[in-house]
Amino acid sequence: xxxxxxxxxxxxxxxxxxxxxxxxxxGPGPFPLVVMNHGKDAGHPEQQPRYRARYATRYFLxxxxxxxxxxxxxxxxxxxxxxxxxxxxEADGRQQAADIRAVISYMAKQPDIDGQRIIVAGQSFGGWNxxxxxxxxxxxxxxLVNFSGGLNEPQCPxxxxxxxDAAGHYGAATHVPSLWFYGDNDSIFSTSTWRGMLxxxxxSGGKAELVAVGNFLNDSHNMMAHPEGLSLWAPxxxxxxxKLGMPNRTMYARYLPAGYLPEAHYAAAGxxxxxxxxxxxxxSETRTAALPVTTPMGSSD
Numbered sequence: 001x002x003x004x005x006x007x008x009x010x011x012x013x014x015x016x017x018x019x020x021x022x023x024x025x026x027g028p029g030p031f032p033l034v035v036m037n038h039g040k041d042a043g044h045p046e047q048q049p050r051y052r053a054r055y056a057t058r059y060f061l062x063x064x065x066x067x068x069x070x071x072x073x074x075x076x077x078x079x080x081x082x083x084x085x086x087x088x089x090e091a092d093g094r095q096q097a098a099d100i101r102a103v104i105s106y107m108a109k110q111p112d113i114d115g116q117r118i119i120v121a122g123q124s125f126g127g128w129n130x131x132x133x134x135x136x137x138x139x140x141x142x143x144l145v146n147f148s149g150g151l152n153e154p155q156c157p158x159x160x161x162x163x164x165d166a167a168g169h170y171g172a173a174t175h176v177p178s179l180w181f182y183g184d185n186d187s188i189f190s191t192s193t194w195r196g197m198l199x200x201x202x203x204s205g206g207k208a209e210l211v212a213v214g215n216f217l218n219d220s221h222n223m224m225a226h227p228e229g230l231s232l233w234a235p236x237x238x239x240x241x242x243k244l245g246m247p248n249r250t251m252y253a254r255y256l257p258a259g260y261l262p263e264a265h266y267a268a269a270g271x272x273x274x275x276x277x278x279x280x281x282x283x284s285e286t287r288t289a290a291l292p293v294t295t296p297m298g299s300s301d
Contacts, residue, residue, distance in 0.1 A: 001061060001255065002026060005050070005077075008070060010102035019077035020070040020103060021050055023057055025252050029112030031066040032119070032247060035104055035133075037096075038069065039124030045075045045082040055230050056121065059237070061255040064247045066113055070103045072096055072129075087156035090166035093132030100133050108140060117246060121145035123224045124188065131167065131201075134174035142244045144178035145237060147224045150189045150197065160193045167197040171206025178206065179240040181233055183213040183220020210285045211236045227257055236286065 002024045007017040024031060038051035051069045060067050074082030085091040100120070108115030118140045122130035127149020134144045153159045182194040202208050213232055216223045223229035241248035250256070 001057070008103050008106045010099045010106075011080075014080065016073055016079035018070050018073065018079070018099060018103065019050065019075075020068050021052055022066065022068045022107075023061055024066040024112065025061050025064055025255070029066070030114040031064060031112060032114050032117035033104075033107055034060045034065045034067045035100065035107070035118065035120045036060075036067055036069045037100060037120070037122030037126030037129045037133075038071065038075070039122075039126050045072070048075050050076045053123070053224070055227060055257065056123075056224055058255045058257060059230065059234055060119075062250050062252050063238075063241070064251040065119070066107075068103065068107050070100065073099065084153070087153060087159070087162070089128075089151050089153060089156075089159065089162050090169055092151055093128050093166065093170070094135070096129040097132035097136060100129060101136055101138055104133075104138055104141070116140045117142060119143055119145060119241070119244075119246065121147070122149065123147040124149065124221065125151055131170050131174070131178065134176055134178060134206075135170050137173075137175050141176055142246055143176055143240065144174075145240070146178055146180045147233070148182055148186055148189065148194075148221045149180070150194065152188050160190075160196070163193065164196040164200045167206075168200030168204045171201035171208075172204035174206050176207075177240075177244070178208045179237065180208050180210045181213060181223065181236070182210070183216045183223060185215040185219060186221040187219045188221050209240065212285060212287045214287065227260075230257065230260060 004022045006020050006022055008020050010016060010018050036053050036056060041048045051071060053069060057067045071078040072082060073080035104118060107113050120130050120133050120141055127146040128151045130144050130146055131149060150163055180198060184191050198208060198210055213220055213223060217226060217228060238248045
């Protein structure tokens, strides 16, 4: 996987070095780039391990992408302190987006990276920060992939409605399309919360495609961290990438986890997938039922 740990300079007023993990397929490149943004574990940020997103990273490597996973300020080996604004969820995302943009700029200048073909993705808080990056309309960023994104600030009154308001503002400023994955048994964000976010995002002009996975194992919030989830989201990401004119087929099968179903199997009858699409207010929705669980759950990294 050609793993490297790199230090990326970010910020001007308060410059720091962010720790980032870089994976690249074998070969000369230049490779299209995926920027994968992490969530926040319980506990102190500096104790959170370096983010590797094993299944998402392997998926994108198999499609021929380089993958960079930056750690936010104060997380793992990054400098600075992690700070949130006082109950201003919109500002929280925009603050992180500024540093993520600096990482994108740094990577786009590397000779083996194609700075005109970039996807930004993330899970949980990383998904929220991904939507915030979308408001910057950075040249070369073709699309956004949001896995269960959001920010939960339970100490703040009406945080759920604030999240929806902020999503509306993000949607109004974003010109690139996005793909959203959410489930009904999400331990952090209720169905009404993420549907409220989506409604406000698209009503304000944001382009979003929703994949509603229903109930996934014991917590759909972590669908990206389990091998069972890969069978659900990978075909949807493939289709999204195809619409963007980005690489979307297996180029390096060796990067895929053992037992991963080849693309041809996803369309087979009886695979447990139920699709119903509706289009309106800039959003299309796909409902997909989870496949039967036949493999052990993997690590959350």
